[in-house]
Amino acid sequence: MSLLRRLPLKYRLPLIHGGLEAIAAPRQVRWPKSDDLRQGPLIVSGFFNESLGVGRAGRMTADALESAGYAVGRHDLRPCFRHIPDQKAVLPGEGGVWLIHANAPELLVALMTHRPEQWRHRYRIGYWAWETPLAPPLWARMVRWLHELWTPSAYVAEALAAGLRAQGLDDLCGRLRVMPHPLMAPPPSPDRARFGLSPDRCEVLSLFDVNSSPARKNPWASIEAWLKAFPIPSPAAALTLKASSLDSATQTRLSERIANRPDVRLLSERLSDEDMDRLMASVDIFLSLHRAEGFGLGLLEAMNAGVAVVATEGTGNDFLAPDNGYPVTARVVQLHDPDGPYSALRHDPAQVWAEPDLDTAAGILQDLVADPVARGSKMAAARATPARLNQRWSLEALKAHDFNRWLDS
Incomplete structure (x- = not known):
């Protein structure tokens, strides 16, 4: 296992996913072809104890359901991985609804590590994010085992629908539901001193996770746009690159x-959710020149904190608009991820992403750094954006979903 972890993602992920499918294949033969659904509790499974983006999003989903009045049983998925050989993972309760807030490969682990008797009586919902226009075949095949599939954006929903159609599973497209990530937390308090940020200059933040593909998150574009905007370091502004899972x-x-x-520094300190919120609230501008996003949770968190957002237009972050932020124009290019998780995708003309215009981004940065009034001009609309997206998570909206039929009254 230690040798596997040292392999680049482009080799590691196909080995892991292929191995999981090979282990699951003889078990899937015995999986129930029809369900005997029964009423019971609402169980939300996710990576609740981890700082991964998918872990944070899972916690937000559970929080939102609780805020709407649902009783949620939280179930950590990570221990299930120890039970791949013996299938002895245990789900709490019986019947009801099982919402698995993890992507298709992790859903496969969840199903194959729990014996089918534990989940065949449950209404099953997945919550997935994908960042290219065509979801992989494994993802399409796994939709068969769900009654609903929630996605954070219309972009992801269409990518999954395209993947289903490519596998001849068009009839499953009706299971897709768009459920934007809920952000219920009040705006966090800033703490510039905690993160070494100056009170006397414009502080800019760019985030990326190596495991989410540097080519997709594109920190290089943030650097190049910054150097275009400020060829000579300026005492008036600084850029912080916050990296997660940083490799050598x-x-x-x-x-x-x-x-x-x-004026440019690299911050790789592991931060808790609370510290990430404080860091975001402590800067003046959030910069994300990504090539694709399934949703763009960092953008929404910046808006919630009243921070000006400069980000690539399009893909999953369709909530970014000229009235609440600063979209950067981009051209469509063929996807190229030489070393990241998307390198395993077969070449397909449909697999494209965005190339942000660095001159446009540099011009926006120059204007915002020079004008504090401009940085605050869209704050009200930005802070209103999470509440607008949260409407999908109101009790009234949630009660319209079919899953309610299988919850204990």
């Missing part, structure tokens, strides 16, 4: 590019 190769490449730039 990416760190070396980043360090070389920002060498001799005291």
Whole structure:
């Protein structure tokens, strides 16, 4: 296992996913072809104890359901991975609704580590995010085992629908539901001193996770746009690149590019959800020149904190508009992820993403750094955006879903 972890993602993920499918294949033969659904509790499974983006999103989903008045049983998925050989993972309760807030490969683990008697009586909902226009075949095949599939954006829903159609599973497209990530938390308090940020300059933040593909998150574009905007370091502004899961190769490449730039720093400290919220609230501008997003939770969190958002237009972050932020124009290019998780995708003309215009981004940065009034001009609309998206999570909206039929009254 330690050797597997050292492999690049482009080799590691196909090995892991292929291995899981091979282990699951003889078990799937015995999986029930029809369900005997019964009423029971609402169980939400996710990576609740981890700082991963999918873990944070799972916690937000459980929080939103509780805020709407549902009794939620939280079930951590990570221990299930220990039960791949013996299928002895245990789900709490019986019947009811099982919402698995994890992507298709992890759903496969959840189903194959719990004996079918534990889940055949439950109404099953998946919550997935995918970041290219065509979801992989494994993802399409796994929809068969769900009654509903929630996605954070219309972009992801269409990617999954395209994947289903490519596998001849058009009839399953009706199971897709768009449920934007809920953000119920009040705006966090800033703490510039905690993160070494100056009270006297414009602080800009860009986030990326190496495991989510540096090519997709595209920190290089944030750096290049910054250097275009400020060819000479300015005492009036600084850029912080917050990296997660940073590997030595990416760190070396980043360090070389920002060498001799005291106005650009790399922050790789592991932060809790609370500290990430404080960091976001402590800056003036959030910069995300990504090539694709399934949703763009960081953008929404920045809006909630009253931070000006400069980000690539399109893909899943369709809530970003000229009235609440600063969309950066982009052109469509063929997907190219040489070392990340998307490198395993077969070449397909449908697999494209966005290339942000760096001159446009640089011009926006120059204007915002020079004008604090402009940075605050869209704050009211930005802060109203989470509440607008949260309407899908109101009790009235949730009660319209079929899953309510299988909950204890």
